[in-house]
Amino acid sequence: MSRIEKPADSDPARNALRTGKPTLKTIAEITGLAITTVSRALGNAPQISETTRRRVHEVAAEIGYLPDRAAQRLKTGRTNVVSVLLDPHEEILGFGTSIMHGLARALQGTAYHLIVTPNFLDGSNVDAVNYIIRNGMADGLIFSRTEPFDPRVRLLLENGFPFVTHGRTEFSIPHAFVDYDNFAFAYAATRRLIVKGRRKVTIILPPRRLTFYQHMLHGFMTAVREAGAAYEIPEALDLDSPADMIRDYVRRRSAEPDPPDGFACPGEVSALATITGMSDRGLSLGGEYDIVAKQTSRLLSQIQPKVETIYEDLTAAGEAMGRLLLKRIGGEPIEDLTILQSPQLSFPTP
Amino acid sequence: MSRIEKPADSDPARNALRTGKPTLKTIAEITGLAITTVSRALGNAPQISETTRRRVHEVAAEIGYLPDRAAQRLKTGRTNVVSVLLDPHEEILGFGTSIMHGLARALQGTAYHLIVTPNFLDGSNVDAVNYIIRNGMADGLIFSRTEPFDPRVRLLLENGFPFVTHGRTEFSIPHAFVDYDNFAFAYAATRRLIVKGRRKVTIILPPRRLTFYQHMLHGFMTAVREAGAAYEIPEALDLDSPADMIRDYVRRRSAEPDPPDGFACPGEVSALATITGMSDRGLSLGGEYDIVAKQTSRLLSQIQPKVETIYEDLTAAGEAMGRLLLKRIGGEPIEDLTILQSPQLSFPTP
């Protein structure tokens, strides 16, 4: 344990300062230990004596050592990276923001970095997934807007690559997911409109290919049937339609016979577009018609307090997804790696 | 060039398939060349014969070789990564989206990956910059919302780290930037309101600490003074204020004596909030008051076509920033690495 025979000359330390990059070697030279030992000590390996463990940690902290991620990655094959696949559609109005907020929180304090892979690259989302798998760009993947037989999910399952989706699928093999109970949302929203005495309700549904289209439709229809209420469902329109298309549709429809006067809007943009379309006809929110909207940011209720909203806490979803993914990467079995969020009545307190 | 003596047994290829990861070694074994040669050939080094160069490329393509980024990074010290620092404030309503779209386009076809470092991590943006520099997490950095003496810029300049900002600073040392001519925007917007015959104009300014606060103020004041128009500037409010605060302010102010009837809104959220605040008082856009807004997405004009808008093409800005950064990383001098975008009258065609 004598650390005097090696003069521990100040070269390494000074050197580390000059090149700005202390490595295990630097610490080894300073402490007079072997590189292996230093590595072990920092990794809190069991066979290292408490004294050296402490000393190594001290020195490491002192010279500001940070492990070289490239080297770790090369050696271990693990990237310590979690990647989020962002779909253009979910980026508007801060979907990405909230989810990523939660993810960042879940990854806080772990060795994992969060990397956003924007989907714009070129082709479909599947290409991006393929690229990430084959290039070993990440240890785990997170994405949303699943389809019942989502090709990304299939690809990941086939390759045994850890992932968590936001949204369910209908594969027989289970996988980790976090989802919002859109059935419950649609049911509650429609119910509220009916209870308010609205004559005829309608809903703007997600694109048909997405899994939650069915959930949403089912919730809406259940509420409608229970109450024996009148309803209609716009065919040429979905949640991804541009705002002007939604606005124009609402405006046009409201001038035709027997228009709906209760709108379930599972998105803030669609709610705003609906308001504008109706007010173009001189119809006023809360007067001639009502809206119950799903709200994922504070924006809508801030601007238009008269819109009734039901919250989806995307930050919580992100945090949950992050935690599930870490477990999944750690090799935990899929069971219990699924979460269904219930709709919330008030804005989540951060 | 005979490639028969080494039986080129199918082991390496099969092996590569099994582990899923062809390396230089795999190609070397298949072609019977040395690893170094393969590396050279793929790098299109001059001293490689055309025949082997071609052959190596063929094989590489065939087995789907992709260089291991971790190894490259470890060896060369270059990460081939460009990082975007996202500030929470710019993420709402797709700022991040548009800029990243442009960035992705600029990086298309290069070896560079785009990585988004969300700022939520914990502390200030400066910490994130520091972390990236010290950890060598990227070869270049992009961020926005600069202050006149932005600490991030100072840090990066001190370390000679390549970066491009969205927004200018007042440092004496020049640096690469892309900025929007906010003076021109504010001037034009105010001018339009005055020309429309508005009695009293106002503007919602950015937070004081940001560089473009001055530009914006200056443009507004220039138009006001030229025309000798009446004006006012809300003190307790800025572009980052929550929408309800802006809405409430507008509503309150419009009930007091001598309220403004021309609003320059350098942001879409502030424009929406203003509309709501005014319509709560029964005042109608284009009638009792007008708005000229800065528009960075298609959302606002889709929902409210009556708002006059002046466009800022953030996608183009992103693309420009990407290109500048690549040049900067390549060691080009700063001169000519600055771009000032002019306001645009119509939505940019993609």
Next chain:
DNA sequence: GAGCCAATTTAAAACGTTGTAAATTTGCGG
């Protein structure tokens, strides 16, 4: 103090790539 086990430390190899320097082949004049 020899012998032995456990505790602790170490040397050496490897991950996949690139840079340096040296080796091999080729072409060509004599």
Next chain:
DNA sequence: CCGCAAATTTACAACGTTTTAAATTGGCTC
């Protein structure tokens, strides 16, 4: 067919880390 330069290919050593297997130390018993 030798010699010699140019053209082409090669071996070897890194980059910083972890892993495997081996070496060293210390503490004990006899």
